[in-house]
Amino acid sequence: MISLPSYLFLSFALFIAGIAVMVARKNIIAIMLGIELILNSAALNFAAYTRFANDNIDGHLMSLFIIVIAAAEAAVGLAIVIRFFQIKETIHIDDAAQLQN
Amino acid sequence: MFNDTFFLLSAGLTLAGALGVVFTKNLMHACVMLLGTLFGVAGLYACIGADFLAASQLVIYAGGVVILMLFAVMLTGGSSDQANKFGIEKIAGMGNTKTYIFAGVSVAVISLTLLKIMAGYMKTFEQGELPPLTSTVEEIGTLLVTDHVLAFEISSILLLGALVGAAAIARPRKG
Numbered sequence: 001m002i003s004l005p006s007y008l009f010l011s012f013a014l015f016i017a018g019i020a021v022m023v024a025r026k027n028i029i030a031i032m033l034g035i036e037l038i039l040n041s042a043a044l045n046f047a048a049y050t051r052f053a054n055d056n057i058d059g060h061l062m063s064l065f066i067i068v069i070a071a072a073e074a075a076v077g078l079a080i081v082i083r084f085f086q087i088k089e090t091i092h093i094d095d096a097a098q099l100q101n
Numbered sequence: 102m103f104n105d106t107f108f109l110l111s112a113g114l115t116l117a118g119a120l121g122v123v124f125t126k127n128l129m130h131a132c133v134m135l136l137g138t139l140f141g142v143a144g145l146y147a148c149i150g151a152d153f154l155a156a157s158q159l160v161i162y163a164g165g166v167v168i169l170m171l172f173a174v175m176l177t178g179g180s181s182d183q184a185n186k187f188g189i190e191k192i193a194g195m196g197n198t199k200t201y202i203f204a205g206v207s208v209a210v211i212s213l214t215l216l217k218i219m220a221g222y223m224k225t226f227e228q229g230e231l232p233p234l235t236s237t238v239e240e241i242g243t244l245l246v247t248d249h250v251l252a253f254e255i256s257s258i259l260l261l262g263a264l265v266g267a268a269a270i271a272r273p274r275k276g
Contacts, residue, residue, distance in 0.1 A: 001105045002148055005223050010112055010145065012215060014138070016208050017119035024123070024204035027194040029173055033122055033135050036166065040142050043154075051149040052228065057240050061249050063146075063154050064241070067161050068256050072263035074166045078173040079267035085177040086273065092194055 007048035014041035028081050028091045032074065039070045104148060111144025126195050128174050136167045150234035153241050 014037050021034030043063040050059030081091055088095055118138030122131050139162040146155035192200060245253050 002108050003228055005226060006108075006112070007145070007149070008219060008223075010115060012212070012219070013116055014119055014142075015215075016212050017123050019211055020123050020204045020208050023207050024196040024200045025194070026192050026196060026200065027128060029170060029177070030128055030131060030195060033131055033170070036135060036162075037119060037122065037138065040139065040162075044142055044145060047146055047149060047151045047154055050151070052231070055232070057237055057244065058248075060151055060154055060237060060241055061244055061252075063151070064157060065252060065256060067154075067157055068260065071161050071165055072259055074169055075263050075267045076270070078169055079271035081173055082176055082271045091177050092191060094191060 004048060004052040007044065007052070011041040011044045011048070014038070014044065026093050028084070028093055028096075029078075031093065032077050032081075035077075036070060036074070039066055039073075042066060107144060108148045111141045111148060113141075114138070115141030115145065128178065128195065129171070131195075132167060132170050132174060135170070136163060139163055139167065150237065152236060153238045 018034040018037030018041065021037065022031050025031050025034065043066040046059040046062045046066070050057060084096065085091055115138050118134045118136075118141060121134030122138065125131050125134060139158060143155045143158040143163075146152075146158060196204075
């Protein structure tokens with residue numbers, strides 16, 4: 001039951017869900033939820049390979065750094081979203097087109 | 102027996118939360134579903150003996166990131182006009198049928214590619230004898246200040262920069 005293929009499948013499902021969220025949503029915060037899902041799938045893969053195919057613990061440290069970087073990314077991203085909302089009064093991704101036209 | 106039940110519970114929570122994030126129409130609900138997924142991933146970490154990772158996942162994600170997201174939703178939510186400045190009707194913030202079709206196509210392409218890569222590995226994979234689960238905290242602490250000390254210090258600078266940068270970006274400007 002608890003095996004490498006099942007963990008790879010779970011990580012695959014999380015990654016796919018993150019991609020779907022990022023493509024389907026038009027709300028910036030919803031897109032950031034998708035990014036969190038993808039980062040979690042990557043960290044889960046590192047931890048799973050540490051357990052099943054490796055005898056050192058460096059993968060745990062990689063997962064830890066992924067978690068730290070995800071926290072920093074969420075803080076800065078949400079600050080940008082709030083600043084964008086102060087200026088444009090919206091968080092729709094299609095309104096962030098100032099460099100386009 | 103207990104381990105298998107716990108694993109099934111965590112995996113179900115993870116998958117259900119991920120599906121909820123994909124399909125719900127309410128941003129607040131999506132954040133709560135993401136919380137469920139993160140709890141599930143913490144349980145999955147616990148199943149493979151990554152105790153420190155499971156604890157950090159709970160503390161940082163559930164205690165920090167999701168609360169931050171909920172605050173951002175509450176600070177920015179509400180006002181959503183239906184047309185842009187040219188009078189063209191906008192796509193709904195949480196997506197409509199067209200964006201879901203695009204998402205389905207891209208997901209199909211990416212999942213077929215990944216499954217093609219994973220299939221050969223899955224077929225030939227054989228699990229050897231697994232070592233018993235032990236506590237990883239001491240080893241992680243030792244490695245953080247020996248082998249990975251550079252990444253550790255850089256991540257502290259990164260966190261400081263993110264903190265100051267987030268405060269500087271989001272502060273209200275006068276005039």
